[in-house]
Amino acid sequence: MEVVVAPVAELARLAADAVQRLLTARPEAVLGLATGSSPLAVYDELARRHAEEGLTFARARAFMLDEYVGLPADHPERYRNVIERDLVSRVDLAPGAVHGPDGLAADLAGACASYERAIADAGGVDLQLLGIGTDGHVAFNEPGSSLASRTRIKTLTRQTREDNARFFGDDLDAVPTHCLTQGLATILSARHLVLLAQGRHKAEAVHQLVEGPVSAMWPATVLQMHPHVTVLVDEPAASRLQLAGYYRETWASKPPWQGI
Template structure:
């Protein structure tokens, strides 16, 4: 893992955008996450599209997950969220922004079909990720199989409680089932880019980077990936014990080796 520790979210967004831009300019396939964590990166990429002619027209994108049962017109679907926050502001063809079909009559079959569609497209080149305070990535909660594929998951009550803020603080309105890429699916992306900010993520980041590989911290599976970049602020990095090594390794990286 490449561990990049920064002082502020703005700095993280610029570094992350630099990494993503290198793939965009080659027309590569993007893996997109929703939530508050990647918003700064998306805003920076939008700025570069508008001010620096960064074009996404040759790219396609796949989303990590989707609620089961919400119509696509619902403002809290990830189908709508990624368009509202990112893709409608750039020049990617809307038909090239793919997401799981949470309205399918047979969700399990739809999940498997979505998993196959990623492979049929040649796989994801750069996957943006966040991490939950319990170490989940996508909606792969603790105890998820580290080889899991895109499937239906039941949300943990804590996750339902956390997501209630998007549903008028009413837990009864939060769908309890989601369709999510599995850890095995996520791990097939060629480059994983994980962002985390705030002290509430410190324990999860420490477990992911320095703890054992365990289903109790699904993100720890990233230790086995060949190319992971983790960008965290100092608060999220506060639980790490070996920051001196991470900074040294990054600063002394061969100049020919890009992120």
């Protein structure tokens, strides 16, 4: 696990560099897209590179991490619509290239199984962007989630719903109770995981992710078992890291050609 502590703009640039290197080497690469506030600066940077530098997504495909259950198709906070607004409409991803779990399916369990097959049929995800919740969840794998879990329906914790209420006019009752989410084992199947976190409110979750024991109580800690994980955090999010000085030293000593 590589940890980089830097300003948010620098973190976004590093994540965008990784995406650009991948698409340059493999234009048909499969991306994993996250929603929420953590990847927004990355999407802004990718959109800028597309508009100003010709970065193309035309042959790429993408899979989303999760989706609320039951939100109407035109709801602005349905994750299909969020990712359309934040990234897809700003670059040249082909129509139908972005896939997400179907939170409106009549058979939710069947939709989850189909989503797992679709990821496998695409050859798996090459680079997965991730955020982390204040309680250590990744995607919507809440505390207590099986470390071997696959895409499934989950019940959101009250804390997660309170954290997300800001997207629903601060109305907790408007936040769905259920979601479909890639499981932790599904996420671990991606070849490169890039997790971003900003703000002091994420500091304890980042500390557990990087330096805590692997535990279902902090689901993100399972990422310690992956061979290629990059954790990009700003100074406030890094404030609880015991080895922060070491992480800064290793990053400063890294050969510039190596990338993340």
